[in-house]
Amino acid sequence: MKKTISIIIMFTLMISLLACQVQVPQQEVVQPVEIPVIQPEPIVETPAVETSVVETPKEVVEETTVEQPKASPTPTPITEPKVEEEKLVEGKVIRKGQFRTQYTPGIAPTLGRAEIVEANGLYYVQFKGFSTGQAKKLHVYLAVDHGIRSAGDYNVGYIDVGEIKKFQGDQQYAMPADFIPNKWGSVSLFSQYNSAVHSVADLQ
DSSP: OHHHHHHHHHHHHHHHHHHHHSOOOOOOOOOOOOOOOOOOOOOOOOOOOOOOOOOOOOOOOOOOOOOOOOOOOOOOOOOOOOOOOOOOOOOEEEEEEEEEEOOOTTOOOOEEEEEEEEETTEEEEEEEEEEOOOOTTEEEEEESSSSOOSGGGGGGOEEEEEEOSOSBSOEEEEOOTTOOGGGOOEEEEEETTTTEEEEEEEOO
16 A cells, blocks of 8 residues: 555656646737728719710611613504594585695505585585595695695695594585685695695696
């Protein structure tokens, strides 16, 4: 028993000696670090800038109409004046003559005869068995001379009876009261459109 106590005491002493030899490191004193205080910069209020939305002008696309090429105009057909069938006045034939074609290019020949007829003191120029080619502004002329061939042949004297009533069929034209039948030497068809004599009937 005594021996055990002695061992414990020796062990305790040894521990105490070892503890004394171990130097406890001194703790470093940490100096407090001064943290600079950052003062906040004053907030400067920037005036609000009004922003306007600039509208970009929209490109106006115009619709273009593509014109179709125009067709060449077709020649207007010559239409015969609409004249009701008229009954020719019966009377005395004073003068007459057979039509002959004077202007032929592209024109049908003129057929029939022209007569100056007297009835009840009035005179008429009548076409009988008549037909001719269609032409623009075709007029009936009475000329002083025979053998009319061109516009210059009318210089001696003529009267414009009027535009032809129809290109085919019998027809008549009343003459004025002072008409002198023996003064006129021919009946002709004259185109005022191209100044051409189309046909002539020399009166006998």
